[in-house]
Amino acid sequence: xxxxxxxxxxxxxxxxxxxxxxxxxxxxxCLNESVPNSxxxxxxxxxxxxxxxxxxxxxxxxxxxxxxxxxxxxxVTFTExxxxxxxxxxxxxxxxxxxxxxxxxxxxxxxxRRTAAPWKCKVFANRTDLDFDMARELRGDVELELLPPxxxxxxxxxxxxxxxxxxxxxxYPTRGTKFQYCDSVTIYFGxxxxxxxxxxxxxxxxxxxxxxxxxVGTSVKRKAVKAVYESRGMTKDHKVPDGEFGAKSFM
Numbered sequence: 296x297x298x299x300x301x302x303x304x305x306x307x308x309x310x311x312x313x314x315x316x317x318x319x320x321x322x323x324x325c326l327n328e329s330v331p332n333s334x335x336x337x338x339x340x341x342x343x344x345x346x347x348x349x350x351x352x353x354x355x356x357x358x359x360x361x362x363x364x365x366x367x368x369x370x371v372t373f374t375e376x377x378x379x380x381x382x383x384x385x386x387x388x389x390x391x392x393x394x395x396x397x398x399x400x401x402x403x404x405x406x407x408r409r410t411a412a413p414w415k416c417k418v419f420a421n422r423t424d425l426d427f428d429m430a431r432e433l434r435g436d437v438e439l440e441l442l443p444p445x446x447x448x449x450x451x452x453x454x455x456x457x458x459x460x461x462x463x464x465x466x467y468p469t470r471g472t473k474f475q476y477c478d479s480v481t482i483y484f485g486x487x488x489x490x491x492x493x494x495x496x497x498x499x500x501x502x503x504x505x506x507x508x509x510x511v512g513t514s515v516k517r518k519a520v521k522a523v524y525e526s527r528g529m530t531k532d533h534k535v536p537d538g539e540f541g542a543k544s545f546m
Contacts, residue, residue: 386413
């Protein structure tokens with residue numbers, strides 16, 4: 296069955312159009328991240344998209360019983376306006392269980408935690424005012440149901456009767472004029488795969504390993520417009536010649 300609504304980006308893909316060089320990491324941020332600045336760290340170069348580098352989860356992964364929400368709000372600012380063509384979001388797995396490194400308070404070195412890949416997300420262009428309440432209510436410029444990370448294993452045939460898995464990532468198109476000359480994007484992750492795979496209402500933190508964008512830079516930098524306002528209008532600067540706009544002169 297052909298893949299619809301996304302494309303596979305294997306190791307052999309051309310990386311010329313990665314927008315990573317245009318990301319302003321100092322002005323980008325993530326809300327509800329468990330580890331400070333971890334959201335910015337997943338905005339890595341395209342060549343590092345398959346690495347399980349620092350990840351972002353919605354709440355403290357070492358105390359999953361106190362998790363109350365799975366939402367993440369990632370805001371990415373660019374150093375110049377860009378024409379964005381696609382978005383990539385990667386996770387470790389639909390639902391994974393990992394061993395917690397180091398000693399725990401009860402001395403149990405074998406403690407484990409669960410995390411889940413994001414499932415639904417909204418993408419907003421050129422919005423700097425979004426919080427979680429607004430992101431939940433507003434319609435995104437693009438709304439996606441992300442495929443499970445396992446779908447990104449691309450089968451490449453090496454023999455007549457066999458094949459081997461090639462790791463890849465998935466690109467989702469960001470169509471629309473709002474993503475042309477785009478200064479920033481905000482991605483709201485509202486649900487993860489635990490809501491599909493777990494039946495006991497267990498809440499599992501969202502984990503994302505990589506977010507990337509493709510497109511082209513425009514070399515256009517937005518500047519603030521400086522406006523000068525009069526504290527009091529001067530009559531000499533606002534004269535209307537006789538006869539214009541119905542004005543008349545009386546003796």
